[in-house]
Amino acid sequence: MGTDDDGVIELPGPAGQAWFWTDHWPQREREVDAHVASGRVTVHEDDEDFLSHLDDLDARG
Structure with missing residues (x-):
């Protein structure tokens, strides 16, 4: 990030990706x-597996 001669702040990257540079x-x-490091993730091999998992979670309430 820098400032040009007119005092305009130049951000690193396109304005549409400003969310990436927030704290x-x-x-x-x-x-x-x-x-991920603690193993609290579920990996799905394909879309059907993922959708089935969501159905199971929904059924649990």
């Missing part, structure tokens, strides 16, 4: 990394 985003990434 919130890296925190959420660290939370996901912690879940």
Whole structure:
């Protein structure tokens, strides 16, 4: 990130991706990394497996 001669702040990356540079985003990434490291994730081999898992979760209420 920098400032040009007119005082305009230049952000790293396209404006449509500004969410990526917020403080919130890296925190959420660290939370996901912690879940993966502790094994609190479910990996699905295909779409049907994933949708079946969602149905099971929905049935549990």
